[in-house]
Amino acid sequence: MTAAVDALAAERLAARAQLQRQGWITRHSEAFQHLPPPALEHWLGSADAPSAPSSSGWTLQPLDGDAAARVQARWLDAHDPAQRAELLAGLPAPGADSGDAAPFAWAHRALCRHGLRLHVGTPAGPSADAVQRTVRLALHHQPQDAAEAPLLVLDVAPGTHCLLLETHERTAPDAPATAQNLHIHIHLGAGAHLQHLRVAAPLAHDRVAHHVHATLAPQARYAQALAATGCAYHLQRSHFALQGTGAHARQAALLLAGAQQIDHQAHTDLRAARATSQVESLALAQGNARAVSNAYTRIAPGADGADVRQRLTGIPLAGHPRLVLRPHLEILHDNVQAAHGATWGALPEAALFYAAQRGLDDARARALITEGMARALLERALGDSPLLAEWLEGGWLARQLERQAQAPLGDTT
Incomplete structure (x- = not known):
């Protein structure tokens, strides 16, 4: 046992040594040049911090019988080794x-204390129909320490359909x-479907970095819809590898920066024939906020018939926020379809005028218009999903948009 413990300590020391050799992320980094992350010490914690929190912070709730x-x-x-x-x-x-995010991975390996591994399977037998094969889950994480590196590993078995609601909310x-330096690793087996x-x-003073890594086998389908609010530093980064023929990935990110910071980075690698990818984002910001949406998609040699779409949108609601939209395609095969675009601009004056004519004040009008745009974005990602419909009925989106519309431009709460 002593040898195993020593090996574990050596692994952590090796991760810290790697960070010292390569250094932390700087503004010269291509992905982080517009919004560099806080210094390394924030992500490793202090020497006098508790050796381990009392629990992993993950709460899992099945949503059907x-x-x-x-x-x-x-x-x-x-x-425990x-x-x-x-x-x-x-x-x-x-x-x-x-x-460019490799230092985050090394910092995670050096600090990781707890994690959750999930395997989602399907009922056996030829009588299992599409309804029986759908698994509905809710997963919530609550921070446990001043500096933490939570881990989630999710394996969706071949042929399984899964609906997952994952929440990180501090009230x-x-x-x-x-x-919080969170890493999530998702593997979808052949023909598996995941709506996420x-x-x-x-909170306003938090520093958050979420990294989602997903690999898709043949005919797997992954649809992710993200709703994220700004804070002192907020990174949402994904890397999807479409490894199997006919794999399909769809991402939509609603970035509610408010008057703070948020950085969205979507990396997609199409490595097989007839793979398809869609990336869409909507960034709403005001005051002196900084919001970045960075989409990078690579079509590898041999990815015959690949289909790629990128659509990034930024809307300054008030003040002088800094919005950066960066679509990027790397195409290494001829027989493909690809399109990208970025749109930056204010809310349509005609819609605001129409709302004012019906007695709505400016803040309420802006909240209603942006809510309609946000709902459409999320619905394009998840389609006619009961998971999304139930969440929208809860009113979280409407409350967030109205609160941001009414907040003073310099407010960071």
């Missing part, structure tokens, strides 16, 4: 395919600030 029977969940302690090996089994080494404004609604609403 028999979902629990089709989900295997393992909460694992990364301080055997559990750490199980937690990290099959994951890429830090820095692999991470590009107590007097809670201590956290620096992600909600990230940190």
